[in-house]
Structures are given as structure tokens and as C-alpha cells.
Amino acid sequence: MNDFVMNRQQEVETQLHELANDLPGFLTTDIVSIDGGLSIAGWSSHAPIEPSMVSAIAANIAAATRSAYQLVGRKTGSNDDIVVTTGEFYLLIRMLGDDYVHAVALSSDKGNLALARVTMGRMQSKLQAFVENPA
Amino acid sequence: MHGFVMNQLQQFVQSTANRSTWYAILEKAELPDAQFHAVADYPDEQMTALVGAASDVMSMAADDILESFGAFLGEALFTTYRPIIDPELRTIEFLEHVEDSMHKAVRARNSQAHPPVLDIKRTGADEVTIGYTSQRRLCSVARGMARGIAEHYGEPVTINEDSCMKHGDDQCLIRVTRQT
Numbered sequence: 646m647n648d649f650v651m652n653r654q655q656e657v658e659t660q661l662h663e664l665a666n667d668l669p670g671f672l673t674t675d676i677v678s679i680d681g682g683l684s685i686a687g688w689s690s691h692a693p694i695e696p697s698m699v700s701a702i703a704a705n706i707a708a709a710t711r712s713a714y715q716l717v718g719r720k721t722g723s724n725d726d727i728v729v730t731t732g733e734f735y736l737l738i739r740m741l742g743d744d745y746v747h748a749v750a751l752s753s754d755k756g757n758l759a760l761a762r763v764t765m766g767r768m769q770s771k772l773q774a775f776v777e778n779p780a
Numbered sequence: 781m782h783g784f785v786m787n788q789l790q791q792f793v794q795s796t797a798n799r800s801t802w803y804a805i806l807e808k809a810e811l812p813d814a815q816f817h818a819v820a821d822y823p824d825e826q827m828t829a830l831v832g833a834a835s836d837v838m839s840m841a842a843d844d845i846l847e848s849f850g851a852f853l854g855e856a857l858f859t860t861y862r863p864i865i866d867p868e869l870r871t872i873e874f875l876e877h878v879e880d881s882m883h884k885a886v887r888a889r890n891s892q893a894h895p896p897v898l899d900i901k902r903t904g905a906d907e908v909t910i911g912y913t914s915q916r917r918l919c920s921v922a923r924g925m926a927r928g929i930a931e932h933y934g935e936p937v938t939i940n941e942d943s944c945m946k947h948g949d950d951q952c953l954i955r956v957t958r959q960t
Contacts, residue, residue: 649866650877654885675889678860681784682818684889685861697890701819745863778863 654686657775660768661688667764670755672734675700675748676741676772679707685745686775694734694750702729703738703748711743726762739765745776781827781916782893785853786816789830792852793838801837808833824916843920850924851931858932861885871930871937872958875908876900896922899951906958909942911951919944919952926956935959 657676665671665688673696675687682704689696706727714720727738735756739747747768749761793802806812809829816822835842858865861882869877883895896918899911910926912919923939930937936959943949 650864653864681860683860687889698819776863
């Protein structure tokens, strides 16, 4: 594999793995392209939740949020988190610029939303730098 | 066919023609209410029907539509996967590594996506040969993607298809040569 690709993927996956270890009830996390709904990197537990489904939900919600913000002339960066709660899982979505989001899913019985928000906030600058590769 | 590709086909038609052309294509393909979501997988027959209908509605040969769509799709995938693309690469080098970088990343986290397995060989300092064997026989899309990548890098290339499954060969061999 191209060294650049391998290093970039390992670097971000290490960060996502650390996040997984820090969060009780962790299910899955992905860096997702808003326009296509495709994950470019991620990490999952062995929980029965389909990561690509979480990515698609996150991308759709983020796209709608981005449109809504554009309508009122605000930048998406002025929004911290989008939180979706269901009986099965919590989904936290954090914008990484205008094109990508960081999505984390936690089980709703064990997940801690406050801890997840703080942990995601701590990682934001590194993940932002990851998606801003100038290729 | 992965929903991302179907979605991109819609975007392609709407950007090269307009929204009403897309609706006319859906009608012609007998898929009037179809909506394509990134999380889903769709029967290949739907893609075939849409391309056939697009050929009629847009008065273009199906292969020409697929090749133009390939260029559009290549740019969309390049944009999506930009964070893991080596900024030092150019057309030939990018194509040489597309299987072990982009396709691997697509498969790793997007279980519904099944990009074709490509057998890619560097056949010269400025040349790469792509072996394509998918039963979908969408080598025109692969040719278009190569062209789209070259356009992205602003490098003139020639693209030759030395053998083609549609002409009875075992595989399609697409040779991309950078003009120096």
C-alpha cells in the first residue's frame, strides 16, 4: 500500500480507537463525507450496528443542517454537536468544515452524552487537520 | 450497485442536462418514483435501465454516457477520499495505487459498496494498464474515471482499450499513457 495512505489511515484510526476506549457504550465512529455518505475512516466495536447505516444517517442529517444554516446565513462551524437519541442508540455528529462530519454512535443504555461531547471536542482539531489534506 | 453511484448518476444528469431530463429518464426506465440512498444497494438492472433510458432521452450512445459519467464519478470519489490521497501523486501514480488505497478504504467501512477488483500494472514510466474483469462490463466508466483523474491533475493522457469483454475478451485492458 502507498505509505502515505497507510500512515494517514493508521494515524486517524489510532485516534478513533482511543476514542472508542474512552467512551462507555461505544458502538461505532466514522469520518463521513456529507455529500456522498461514504465513510473514509472509522472504528467499530463488535456491536450489532451497521457502520454504513450510521454514516448515511449522519451525512443526511449534516446535509440538512448545512442547508438550514446556509438559509439563515450562518456557518456550520458555529454549531457544536448534533445529537440524535433513539431507544437503541445515541448518535453524535460534529461538523468538520463544510464537507465532512465526525459521527459517533453509543448504546443508549450505557452511553454518556456529556463525556462523548467533551471527548469529541478534544479530538476536533486533529480530525479537522486530517480532512484538510491538500491533495 | 451502490447508492452512491446511483446518486452520482442523478447528479451527473442534472449537471450536464437538467432536473427534468432526470425525471424523463426515470419515466423511460420505468422507475418513476425511484430515489437512491447512499446506504442501500440497488439491482444492477436498474443502472442498466437508467443508462439505456438516458441514451434515448439525451440522444447519446450509452458508452459515451458511461464514459462521461465515469469522469464525473472519478472527480466525486477523488473529492470524497481527498484526506487519504497522497498530494505527491499525479495521474499515473494515482491510478497505480487506486486499488490499495481508495478501493480498500471504500470496502473497509461501506459494506454495501463493491467496487470492481482491478489488476493494475505499471507498464512504463508514464503508463499504467488497468485490467478490469467485472461482470457488470462497465469498462466505459473505468475509462472515463481515468480521464477524469487526468483532467483533475491537468495532465494530457491517451487512453487505449487493448481488449474488451464486450468484444468477447476475458478482460478489459485499459492502457493510460501520460503525454510528455
